[in-house]
Amino acid sequence: MGWDVIATDLQDVISSVLTPNISRNRAHLPPGSGAIEARVLDWTVPPDQWLWDDPKTIASQRLEKPSNAGQHNPTLLQPPFDLIISSDTLYVAELVTPLMRSLHTLSRLSVSTSAEGRAPPVFLCVERRDSGLTDRALSEATETWGFKAERVSHKRLAKAMEKGGARWQRGDWDGVEIWKLVLKT
Template sequence: MDRTSQHRPAHQTKSEKILKYSGYSLRQSDDGVTNGTTLWLGGQILSAYLPTLKTRPGKAIELGSGIGLSALTLASLSWDVVATDLPNVIDSVLSQNVSNNAHLTAGTIHVRELDWVAKPEQWSWTDANSVSSPSLSKDPPTEDPIGPPFDLIVTSDTVYIPQLAQHLLHTIHTLASLSLTGGKSPLILLCFERRDPLLIDRTLNDARQLWGIKPERVPHKKLTQAMEKAGLKWEKEDWDGVELWKLKLAKSLKGATGEAGS
């Protein structure tokens, strides 16, 4: 395998402040403050899989956009994307990466803060900076809301802390419920490394049992084919443990019994 390739696995490029990847120039910040300011394997696999979607490009939202690779990939495929994360990630890497690479995309990307812990009834889609903390923004409201319904919801490398898992599921459930079209759930993609099997299994089980979200794993063979098309010619050990799941809202908002933080 060519280790000098721009498509190296994320664990080999953590120290690179400017990462050249898939034609993008992406700023990274491995400062130990947060995990969201560097590239991770889940984001790489998700971004490789996105071009294989047969869904017509529409409006998408990403939870935990990090350095912006998946959002940029979607926008390059003509999706209009709301890329969300916490303020420190947005300020240190995400906003700059989106701005610097916007000329390479056919779709649009709107960067917004979205804290999964914030209650959905407090969300605002007209705020110019934040969905979950609109009262802190000093900029005037946007004239054209960027909110739901969404045709696609994506997230990667976001199942790693037990305390946040329920908040993530709550956020996904709310967004999917607000995006139902004719009773049909939007496509939801969740990609992660199985670092903590107990946490992963509990999260997937809670999605099904507590939130009415049906998970279905994307076959390993399909991921391998997508990676080959994307130029990710890695050894098995380079991405062992990465899984991609399709989620589908099976119940209405009233049917869910989960509570964030439980």
């Protein structure tokens, strides 16, 4: 749709779900739709160990530095980012801090490498399975990581979906929340 996209997950999900979805849907996009890369990003790997010059991974526990480590590869997508979307990523307490650290790092990298010096909006889409976990994540995002958090209203979501040609009933959104996080700079 005109955007360049880095889609990230763990290796097992990339090989079993993400890469097949990309392959299946790429043919349906109009010419000039933008690039898409699927790369491993394990949030538990500290950001100072991330690599932006490896076509398969940004960070993995099994990461071996490629022979070209440290060399800039202009064909690979990297910060700054205009937008960060995280979907269905809050499900265990142990991953809240690594997720928030990763979102914070991606936002900071975008601020420091963009000409405008602005933080990209982060849209965090959650299914509120565990209210305590969701509340903890949002609290940590604002109090520890310096994000401003605002829930996107159902009315605004429905309007955006309709504009995009999709019509969802209110029941389709039961338990689903979208939060807009923006790093305070």
